[in-house]
Amino acid sequence: MTDSNLRTYTRENETEEETTSQADEREQCPECGGRVISDAEHAETVCEDCGLVVEEDEIDRGPEWRAFDAAEKDEKSRVGAPTTNMMHDQGLSTNIGWQDKDAYGKSLSSRQRQKMQRLRTWNERFRTRDSKERNLKQALGEIDRMASALGLPENVRETASVIYRRALEEDLLPGRSIEGVATSSLYAAARQAGTPRSLDEISAVSRVDKMELTRTYRYIIRELGLEVQPADPENYVPRFVSDLDLSDETERMARDLLDSAREEGVHSGKSPVGLAAAAVYAAALLTNEKVTQNDVSEVASISEVTIRNRYKELLEASDSAAPA
DNA sequence: ATGGTTTTTACTGCGTC
DNA sequence: GACGCGGTAAAAACCAT
Numbered sequence: 642m643t644d645s646n647l648r649t650y651t652r653e654n655e656t657e658e659e660t661t662s663q664a665d666e667r668e669q670c671p672e673c674g675g676r677v678i679s680d681a682e683h684a685e686t687v688c689e690d691c692g693l694v695v696e697e698d699e700i701d702r703g704p705e706w707r708a709f710d711a712a713e714k715d716e717k718s719r720v721g722a723p724t725t726n727m728m729h730d731q732g733l734s735t736n737i738g739w740q741d742k743d744a745y746g747k748s749l750s751s752r753q754r755q756k757m758q759r760l761r762t763w764n765e766r767f768r769t770r771d772s773k774e775r776n777l778k779q780a781l782g783e784i785d786r787m788a789s790a791l792g793l794p795e796n797v798r799e800t801a802s803v804i805y806r807r808a809l810e811e812d813l814l815p816g817r818s819i820e821g822v823a824t825s826s827l828y829a830a831a832r833q834a835g836t837p838r839s840l841d842e843i844s845a846v847s848r849v850d851k852m853e854l855t856r857t858y859r860y861i862i863r864e865l866g867l868e869v870q871p872a873d874p875e876n877y878v879p880r881f882v883s884d885l886d887l888s889d890e891t892e893r894m895a896r897d898l899l900d901s902a903r904e905e906g907v908h909s910g911k912s913p914v915g916l917a918a919a920a921v922y923a924a925a926l927l928t929n930e931k932v933t934q935n936d937v938s939e940v941a942s943i944s945e946v947t948i949r950n951r952y953k954e955l956l957e958a959s960d961s962a963a964p965a
Numbered sequence: 966a967t968g969g970t971t972t973t974t975a976c977t978g979c980g981t982c
Numbered sequence: 983g984a985c986g987c988g989g990t991a992a993a994a995a996c997c998a999t
Contacts, residue, residue: 818997912972935986943973945987946972946988947972950972
């Protein structure tokens with residue numbers, strides 16, 4: 642059991658950092674007051690004396706798989722910060738702390754402090770050394786800003802970062818703005834993650850206009866060979882529903898509408914956003930909740946006319962599919 | 966560039982509160 | 983009278999060719 646060492650190591654670290662009250666509860670067996678030990682292999686914490694299982698089904702924070710030799714152990718253990726594509730160096734470069742403390746937490750002498758200050762300066766210069774790195778750094782900041790403005794989750798930012806990184810690798814940047822490519826990456830990532838934002842929404846928070854965005858987006862998709870299937874209208878539904886404070890019932894209804902519409906072949910060629918907006922409106926009508934076409938058109942940034950046209954088709958389709 | 970399709974803009978009439 | 987809604991025609995935008 643070579644990896645049991647690792648487990649106890651991480652465990653000890655954790656308990657040290659935990660607040661005292663929690664640690665105390667774990668240390669003693671509630672039955673006999675004896676010492677408890679954690680048995681990581683069975684994901685249990687048991688009392689050494691009476692054998693009572695204090696806690697079970699714990700999360701194993703140890704290495705992912707069994708390791709058969711030292712090299713594998715290095716590879717598979719979960720020690721170290723996770724790498725992330727959201728930082729331009731994937732979080733792998735050296736960071737020099739800002740608190741002038743040594744490894745034991747003692748303050749540094751003023752000579753040492755000056756030295757560390759110089760090191761910090763240089764380290765920072767090296768980290769963002771060449772143009773590509775600086776480029777990336779700016780783009781990722783931009784992606785992050787837009788993603789939070791649009792309320793997109795972290796995994797989308799990750800994907801966007803990966804896409805941008807690839808675009809950079811393939812020398813797709815020259816002749817295109819960093820902004821444009823960053824925005825396109827985010828747009829593509831959002832769609833791939835099934836949480837699409839419309840071009841309108843994206844360009845609202847981006848510094849590039851819609852035309853440039855669509856141009857670069859197409860280019861990126863083509864050059865990178867990214868598979869982005871047409872957005873599914875259903876993906877827009879939850880957001881519209883919550884923006885309009887409608888019920889779950891309505892949301893379910895809207896999905897049903899879209900499903901039967903798909904079977905009738907109404908979808909093809911129509912804008913997914915329009916379809917989604919219409920479905921939400923129609924569903925609200927059917928569940929007797931009050932929303933105006935105008936309300937829906939605003940949150941969906943689609944014209945009322947389109948909603949009207951679509952929702953008629955939607956209702957027709959659902960009638961012929963499942964006559965109620 | 967062009968033609969076909971979809972979306973938008975703008976306007977009008979109808980019914981209701 | 984304001985508002986929500988439905989319809990229409992013409993303009994604009996979009997897409998594949």
